[in-house]
Amino acid sequence: MIDAAPPPAPSQPAARSAANRADPVLDRLKGLHPKVIDLSLDRVRRLLAALDHPERKLPPVVHVAGTNGKGSTVAFLRAMLEAAGYRVHVYTSPHLVRFHERIRLAGRLIDDDHLAALLEECEVANAGHPITFFEVTTVAAFLAFSRVPADVVLLETGLGGRLDATNMVDRPAVTAITRISYDHRQFLGESLLEIASEKAGIFKPGVPVVLAPQPEADALRALTLRATAIAAPIQPWSVTPQAGGFRFESATRRLDLPMPGLAGAHQITNAGVAIACLDHLPLTVDNDAVRRGLTAVEWPARLQRLTRGPLADRLPPGWELWLDGGHNDSAGEALARQAVDWSQERSGGGGDGRALPLLLIYGMLSSKDPYEFLGPIAPFTHALRAVAIPGEEASFTAEESSETGRICGIRDSAAADTVDAALADLVAHRPGPARVLICGSLYLAGSVLADNG
Incomplete structure (x- = not known):
């Protein structure tokens, strides 16, 4: 997604009163780079090193990329993990109304003072060097996640994967790719083969991969080739719609489930990706928690x-x-x-x-x-x-x-x-x-x- 997010409507008094300590810092950070998007990992790597590598001090990470369904998949994962009693950090983008929506610490949206302090710390460590808004705010999220205890981190890529600022975790527990289609062609390429190859850049050697079904053969081919090349095992799973819900099957689960709490038949697939990821975490999420999370999930502006x-x-x-x-x-x-x-x-x-x-x-x-x-x-x-x-x-x-x-x-x-x-x-x-x-x-x-x- 593009880094900038929609400002609150100026006609709304409630939106205007949302000015707070973090907002001026966020505004300053937008001026550190002339471009909104400039895909590279060098600036992120430099800032993380200046902050003593918080990305190396995280709980187990689920890293999710794709074109459609990333946010919904993360929402399902969070709902199921929290239904099982776990503390969950979440990083998503863009936000809908306020930036604070992007960072959830152990189940709660980050509070304003904490966010402002993290951003200021990153600003000082960056020392005025060029860095995009998404890059510096992603580093702030890593910093927050490294300091607040939790059981798992759910990390959604912003744009692409290979050169995305989130792609600094060397050893996630599992990586996932949702459906790939045409988007951000000026950055990721004109063909689905090119776009999928960029998304597959989040794969890591030996780390399990969960793939959503890909309607286009080129996308699936690019993902499979990359996973095979680095010995990242692709995990088999399937979903089958049935009356009143769907069936999920994998090597470890066979579940008849109700319809997801998010509207749309496509959400069955997003839920399936999430369930398939669960079995590759060093956590136990029983089938009852899967069912409760599936129906309790919330994710604004998705039908x-x-x-x-x-x-x-x-x-x-x-x-x-x-x-x-x-x-x-x-x-x-x-x-x-x-x-x-x-x-x-x-x-x-x-x-x-x-x-x-x-x-x-x-x-x-x-x-x-x-x-x-x-x-x-x-x-x-x-x-x-x-x-x-x-x-x-x-x-x-x-x-x-x-x-x-x-x-x-x-x-x-x-x-x-x-x-x-x-x-x-x-x-x-x-x-x-x-x-x-x-x-x-x-x-x-x-x-x-x-x-x-």
Whole structure:
């Protein structure tokens, strides 16, 4: 993911009052390098050495890379491990509303004073040398994890893998790769073979590898070649959907499980990756903890239904509001599969026994391919209202995104000034209940979550 994250919406008093001790330090750190992304390990290696190598003093590490599903996989792992009673450190990116979301210490989000002190320590040790924001904040996370007792660290890569700042742990307990698709081509390569090769850079000799099923043969070939070359054993496992849930099978477990607590059929695979990782940790997670974690898991902006807050409260009875931060071809395909499931519902939200029509509120960064994302879900969409992402100069304009909707075949596609205005317009022009999905960007999702409290 790109290092920068969406700022809180300026119209929100609660968001403005979030200024604190860590924020000025974070702002200073953004100025240490002229680029947001500059893939290299030299700067991270130098700073870690100056801080006496905190990355060598961590509990067992699960290192997760991939294009889609990294955050969800980490969320499943955390939920299952915590259900088994373990203390879990977590590092993810980007954040949705506040930077503090990226670092979880022994089950709790890092507090502001602790974060500020760590960042200042890293700033002093860095001594003004060029270093990207993601690199220096990753070092701060390593520093925190090395000092606070825990049983395990869940480490999500930012972008890629081989040259990602998280890739400084020499001997993780297990590495995992979720589904790979096209994203960040300007940094990782134009082909899936190149992208997968970069992701496979997190593999370590002799360390078990858990792979999600890869729909594209090139991606699987690159991952397999790298694992074989360094003798990193690939662990066999499978998931099979069945009525009311799914079956997980590996060398050590055979479980019939309920549907995951995260919506979407693709979450079965992400849950499977997480369960397969558990057996390669020096910890015991019994099947009951797996089941409890599977259903208790939470991960915002991943097909999240919003039932409270100012935006949700504006909807008439029978309407639904959903939020998803996916932004590439695989995310579009996953939403399309969910749209198929929704279209087969006979929930009778409007009292006539028919499924709710799907309406989109859509915005996307200009660094993404809008047609790859919007194309799969467009055939299921009754109307689209496009917005620019608040506070993001690199956003497509609302007019550009509405034109994308029309090119993809959504005839009722128009621009709106804000998400609130888009929602009001959709409600005003629909004769009955509908399902509204806000989608296209994690940055848009972060803005929505800030606005919706």
